[in-house]
Amino acid sequence: xxxxxxxxxxxxxxxxxxxxxxxxxxxxxxxxxxxxxxxxxxxxxxxxxxxxxxxxxxxxxxxxxxxxxxxxxxxxxxxxxxxxxxxxxxxxxxxxxxxxxxxxxxxxxxxxxxxxxxxxxxxxxxxxxxxxxxxxxxxxxxxxxxxxxxxxxxxxxxxxxxxxxxxxxxxxxxxxxxxxxxxxxxxxxxxxxxxxxxxxxxxxxxxxxxxxxxxxxxxxxxxxxxxxxxxxxxxxxxxxxxxxxxxxxxxxxxxxxxxxxxxxxxxxxxxxxxxxxxxxxxxxxxxxxxxxxxxxxxxxxxxxxxxxxxxxxxxxxxxxxxxxxxxxxxxxxxxxxxx
Numbered sequence: 001x002x003x004x005x006x007x008x009x010x011x012x013x014x015x016x017x018x019x020x021x022x023x024x025x026x027x028x029x030x031x032x033x034x035x036x037x038x039x040x041x042x043x044x045x046x047x048x049x050x051x052x053x054x055x056x057x058x059x060x061x062x063x064x065x066x067x068x069x070x071x072x073x074x075x076x077x078x079x080x081x082x083x084x085x086x087x088x089x090x091x092x093x094x095x096x097x098x099x100x101x102x103x104x105x106x107x108x109x110x111x112x113x114x115x116x117x118x119x120x121x122x123x124x125x126x127x128x129x130x131x132x133x134x135x136x137x138x139x140x141x142x143x144x145x146x147x148x149x150x151x152x153x154x155x156x157x158x159x160x161x162x163x164x165x166x167x168x169x170x171x172x173x174x175x176x177x178x179x180x181x182x183x184x185x186x187x188x189x190x191x192x193x194x195x196x197x198x199x200x201x202x203x204x205x206x207x208x209x210x211x212x213x214x215x216x217x218x219x220x221x222x223x224x225x226x227x228x229x230x231x232x233x234x235x236x237x238x239x240x241x242x243x244x245x246x247x248x249x250x251x252x253x254x255x256x257x258x259x260x261x262x263x264x265x266x267x268x269x270x271x272x273x274x275x276x277x278x279x280x281x282x283x284x285x286x287x288x289x290x291x292x293x294x295x296x297x298x299x300x301x302x303x304x305x306x307x308x309x310x311x312x313x314x315x316x317x318x319x320x321x322x323x324x325x326x327x328x329x330x331x332x333x334x335x336x337x338x339x
Contacts, residue, residue: 041088041096048122049083050253057097059087060253070095080106081251082121082208082265105153107210110277119251120265122208126155127187129213129222132164136217138175142328144212145184146286150278156185156203158211160218163192178322182289191221197258200226204259211266223266227254280333287329289321305330 047059050067057079058067070087072079076097079085084101107123108116128144130136141157148155157179165172176186187203190196200222211219224230251267284290284304290312298309307313315321 041090044086044088044098046101047085047087048253049079049081049085051251052079052081059085059095059097060255068093068095070097072097076100078118080118080121081253081267082123084122105151107151107153108277114277116277119267120210123153123210123265124207125203125209126151126153127158127203127209127211128155129158129160129211129217129219131160131217132172133161134214134216136172136175138324139328139331140214141175141179142287142325143332145179146278146283146332148212149286149288150282156187158200158213158222159186159188160222161190161192162188163190163196178325189222191218191225197222197225201256201259201262204256204262204264206259206261208253208263208265211264223264226256226258226264228257230254278336280336283329283332283336287325289325290329293321303333 045061047061047068049057050060051058055072057070057072059070060067068087068089071094073096076099079097079100083103085097086099086101087095087097089095103121105121105123106118107120107126108118111117126148128141128148130141145155157176159172159176169176180186185203187199189200204226211223213219251265254264254266256262256264278286280303284294293311293315296311297304297307299307302310304310304312312321312326316323316326
């Protein structure tokens with residue numbers, strides 16, 4: 001489908017808005033330069049972006065200090081929640097960010113135009129939340145795992161609402177065992193019991209985490225329990241469909257009081273991340289048990305369908321790759337073709 005052409009008036013309006021933004025940024029930067037030269041800002045100090053609003057950010061100083069509302073120098077672009085920065089405080093309680101430290105990793109999502117856009121940085125783990133209800137599907141879990149693997153950030157599976165599980169664990173326990181055998185950590189949680197989040201607190205301690213998962217699995221309820229002093233809107237489970245309703249907040253980093261040194265970056269844009277920006281090769285590499293076989297097929301362009309000499313198909317036949325995981329892989333690749 002061809003892109004819609006803008007009229008001359010629309011192009012003029014866009015150019016005018018962009019020019020005005022650039023002019024304001026230049027004025028602000030010139031003012032900062034004068035204040036820096038006059039010694040109105042304090043010494044450089046490290047901090048972390050806990051929220052951002054355009055060119056204005058909330059910066060948490062190292063230690064237990066209160067957040068400081070800062071703005072960016074004009075030569076700094078693209079900061080996101082979780083970035084580590086160097087900033088300087090002003091006498092009026094505000095501040096200016098003067099540099100960004102190197103990122104360990106970055107979590108990206110495609111924007112409305114399909115271009116990848118960073119939404120959070122310096123994350124230690126992605127917690128993929130699913131629940132006894134709505135009943136999870138292995139293919140959905142696999143999609144989240146593949147998306148997480150593509151980021152290079154370690155994923156953790158979190159099964160919520162375990163108070164609804166049958167005593168023997170049922171099919172879900174068998175499914176979890178399959179992922180544990182692949183090396184994925186699994187944490188079980190419930191908000192129905194007093195100690196139902198103990199394992200989650202232990203997993204969060206000392207790490208910066210993000211939660212992802214479909215609506216209705218209890219992400220907002222878990223976050224609400226982890227952050228009792230924060231106002232978070234929780235979407236109820238629809239009685240008809242047993243699917244969750246979507247809730248919205250802006251991206252923000254929270255310090256978790258019950259998880260020693262733990263931090264949480266929460267945003268709906270993060271919670272709903274997916275596969276739309278991945279290609280077939282990235283999906284294939286996202287199935288971690290496939291990796292030792294990749295490059296060993298008879299044909300270099302093997303798509304692992306019915307080709308003779310396919311190393312993945314041979315591994316499935318030998319029982320080295322679970323047939324349901326391979327079937328899930330094929331469904332994901334076919335969905336990319338459909339898209």
